Amino acid sequence: MYSIWPDGSAAKCLAFSGLHIEAMQLLYADLGVINFPVGNTNTGGQMGGWFKAEVASLADL
Numbered sequence: 001m002y003s004i005w006p007d008g009s010a011a012k013c014l015a016f017s018g019l020h021i022e023a024m025q026l027l028y029a030d031l032g033v034i035n036f037p038v039g040n041t042n043t044g045g046q047m048g049g050w051f052k053a054e055v056a057s058l059a060d061l
Contacts, residue, residue, distance in 0.1 A: 028035050
């Protein structure tokens with residue numbers, strides 16, 4: 001889901017538009033995933049992770 005991403009300014013507009021964020025949150029809510037776009041996805045540097053337990057603070061990492 002959402003593994004193909006457009007390039008250029010269209011990607012930035014899509015990522016940060018309110019309707020797109022709401023749609024992603026609805027799709028992932030049933031999985032217990034909280035997602036939100038951050039930064040510029042066109043740079044190649046991405047952060048994230050899958051964790052077995054809830055991460056509620058930096059101490060949990």
